[in-house]
Amino acid sequence: MRRQEKADRIGEILDDLYPDPPMPLDHTDAYTLLVAVALSAQTTDKKVNAVTPALFAAAPTPEAMVALGSDRIHELIREVGLAPTKACNLWTAANQIVDAGGDVLPDWEFLESLAGVGHKTASVVMSHAFGMPAFPVDTHIHRLAARWGLSNGTTVERTERDLKAVFAPETWNDRHLQ
Numbered sequence: 001m002r003r004q005e006k007a008d009r010i011g012e013i014l015d016d017l018y019p020d021p022p023m024p025l026d027h028t029d030a031y032t033l034l035v036a037v038a039l040s041a042q043t044t045d046k047k048v049n050a051v052t053p054a055l056f057a058a059a060p061t062p063e064a065m066v067a068l069g070s071d072r073i074h075e076l077i078r079e080v081g082l083a084p085t086k087a088c089n090l091w092t093a094a095n096q097i098v099d100a101g102g103d104v105l106p107d108w109e110f111l112e113s114l115a116g117v118g119h120k121t122a123s124v125v126m127s128h129a130f131g132m133p134a135f136p137v138d139t140h141i142h143r144l145a146a147r148w149g150l151s152n153g154t155t156v157e158r159t160e161r162d163l164k165a166v167f168a169p170e171t172w173n174d175r176h177l178q
Contacts, residue, residue: 006149007166014178021177023128025049030104030129031097032056034111035065035090037121042081051077062102065094089116106130120156127176133169135160136176 001009024045027033035055039048055076059065065073074087092115097104104125105111111122123136137145137160145151151162167175 003150004166007163010148010150011167011171011175014175018174018178021174023177026052028056028060030106030125031062032060033129034093034104034114034117034121034125037124038090038093038116039077039080039086041086041121047080051079059094062094062097062104065090066098086116093117104129106132119160123176127173131173133172135164135167135172137163138176141176 025036026049027036036048036052059068070087070091073090074083077083077087096114108122111117111125120136120138123134126132127134137156142156142159145159145163150166151159153159153162
């Protein structure tokens with residue numbers, strides 16, 4: 001079976017099993033989604049959803065996050081993995097967003113320039129906050145793509161390219177959640 005045939009069949013199965021996959025991270029807008037995704041690295045979505053209510057109550061905007069300061073942010077997120085680094089990155093990113101006008105912009109270069117924001121986080125924000133076709137690839141998707149024979153990439157970047165080549169752009173925003 002060719003790679004494209006595998007992808008087509010896998011896509012059909014995923015659509016049948018998960019026709020409307022929910023976004024597992026609680027958020028209210030592009031900024032809170034950015035924060036939640038940044039917190040999710042090496043941490044479960046369940047743990048992120050447990051700490052973000054208090055964090056978002058204290059700082060629902062970049063301006064409020066700046067005012068909190070990194071020490072208070074750390075206190076609020078201490079239960080997530082890599083909390084000290086994430087607290088510093090959240091505070092720095094909030095400053096960067098405020099300096100750029102206060103809004104999270106639907107722009108790859110802008111998002112990837114923020115402290116603690118890599119390509120995967122930017123992809124999730126572009127996909128779910130702005131509806132732009134993106135295919136976020138984490139280690140789980142990377143492993144599944146290899147197991148299913150859809151990619152032999154040694155990096156998540158290569159796997160993303162391979163998956164984008166076999167799935168239609170209009171399916172990307174759901175495929176990574178499925």
